[in-house]
Amino acid sequence: MTAPLLTTERLTLRRPEGRDHAAYARFFADAEASHFYGGPLRADQAWGRLAEDIGHFALKGFGRFVITRQDATLGGCGILDVEGWPGHELTWWLLPEARGQGIAQEASRAVLSWAGQNLGWQQVETHFRDENAPARKLTQSLGGRKLRRETFPDGIARDIYAMPTGAEGAA
Amino acid sequence: MPVLAADIPVIETARLILREPRLSDLDAMCAFGASDRARFVGGPMADWQVWGSLTGMIGHWALRGYGWWVLQDKSSGATAGRLGIGNHIDWPEPELGWHIYEGFEGQGLAYEGALAARQWWRAQGNPPPISLIDPKNTRSRQLAERLGATIESQTTIRGHHADIWRHPEAHA
Numbered sequence: 001m002t003a004p005l006l007t008t009e010r011l012t013l014r015r016p017e018g019r020d021h022a023a024y025a026r027f028f029a030d031a032e033a034s035h036f037y038g039g040p041l042r043a044d045q046a047w048g049r050l051a052e053d054i055g056h057f058a059l060k061g062f063g064r065f066v067i068t069r070q071d072a073t074l075g076g077c078g079i080l081d082v083e084g085w086p087g088h089e090l091t092w093w094l095l096p097e098a099r100g101q102g103i104a105q106e107a108s109r110a111v112l113s114w115a116g117q118n119l120g121w122q123q124v125e126t127h128f129r130d131e132n133a134p135a136r137k138l139t140q141s142l143g144g145r146k147l148r149r150e151t152f153p154d155g156i157a158r159d160i161y162a163m164p165t166g167a168e169g170a171a
Numbered sequence: 172m173p174v175l176a177a178d179i180p181v182i183e184t185a186r187l188i189l190r191e192p193r194l195s196d197l198d199a200m201c202a203f204g205a206s207d208r209a210r211f212v213g214g215p216m217a218d219w220q221v222w223g224s225l226t227g228m229i230g231h232w233a234l235r236g237y238g239w240w241v242l243q244d245k246s247s248g249a250t251a252g253r254l255g256i257g258n259h260i261d262w263p264e265p266e267l268g269w270h271i272y273e274g275f276e277g278q279g280l281a282y283e284g285a286l287a288a289r290q291w292w293r294a295q296g297n298p299p300p301i302s303l304i305d306p307k308n309t310r311s312r313q314l315a316e317r318l319g320a321t322i323e324s325q326t327t328i329r330g331h332h333a334d335i336w337r338h339p340e341a342h343a
Contacts, residue, residue: 018234042261043260043261044259047234047259047260048227048259050230050234051226051228051229051230051231051233051234052223052230053230054226054229054230054233055192055225055226055227055228055233058226058230058233059193059194059225059226059229082219082222082223083218083219083221084201084219084222085219153217153218153219
């Protein structure tokens with residue numbers, strides 16, 4: 001198997017592994033930061049999330065990469081396609097020390113470009129709760145435009161956006 | 172195209188194939204997760220939560236080098252259940268567990284699959300596993316007994332009381 005490895009100016013994105021558990025556990029223990037990600041979670045639940053992220057790659061051929069800088073895990077960024085939810089989503093999470101430096105945007109651009117080149121997608125969707133202003137801002141900075149609004153299985157309505165990957169073709 | 176994050180061995184028994192989880196297993200897993208049969212194993216669960224179980228099964232293999240297989244019924248090709256050795260980080264130790272889906276119970280398939288999984292586990296040089304069973308789960312208790320396991324102690328796992336059954340040192 002060839003594990004996709006994405007590199008940017010400052011970052012390397014790779015598939016999640018066991019050594020990323022500490023970063024997952026730290027992020028999901030933070031109630032405020034993990035609020036939009038189903039958190040807070042106990043360490044064992046964070047281990048479950050890590051396992052799920054690994055398995056997602058195996059089943060779909062894409063998933064949520066971990067973001068690393070100089071071998072330190074800073075967060076995650078990738079595409080999740082959860083069965084039973086309306087559509088896939090570009091998603092990202094960052095540990096406190098990685099925020100405010102444009103890392104989510106840099107990682108997202110790498111994932112969008114990868115999806116265009118390797119999956120042949122012209123666009124990648126994302127969604128977020130209305131009150132998640134940082135996600136909306138980042139989505140718009142990536143060229144995102146609103147596609148539709150849907151009520152999700154958790155009963156919460158969210159706007160669904162699409163961002164261009166840069167791949168050519170009639171989207 | 173999907174890529175496997177772990178090499179999951181395939182084991183064949185008289186009536187079953189123990190193999191890696193696939194996207195095509197999701198419907199059978201969702202039906203089980205939504206049913207009353209899932210009440211002893213953390214259910215009932217919504218489809219998107221079952222998706223987490225499916226992906227998590229594969230991730231467990233990558234993280235531990237062992238895990239749960241899907242049981243494929245040889246004669247029909249259908250997904251008959253799943254079982255294997257699980258060891259989440261809050262687990263006391265590696266556990267042999269099993270879920271048998273509707274229409275496949277009462278035929279000794281869980282016994283057949285569990286025996287094969289346990290033999291594989293022991294062949295890797297591991298000590299006898301445990302099984303965590305809700306005391307009210309009569310069918311699972313009967314299977315544990317048939318597998319030669321005995322109750323060793325009690326524990327609470329994720330808020331649920333469970334007996335810790337120990338599988339025998341030597342058994343068929």
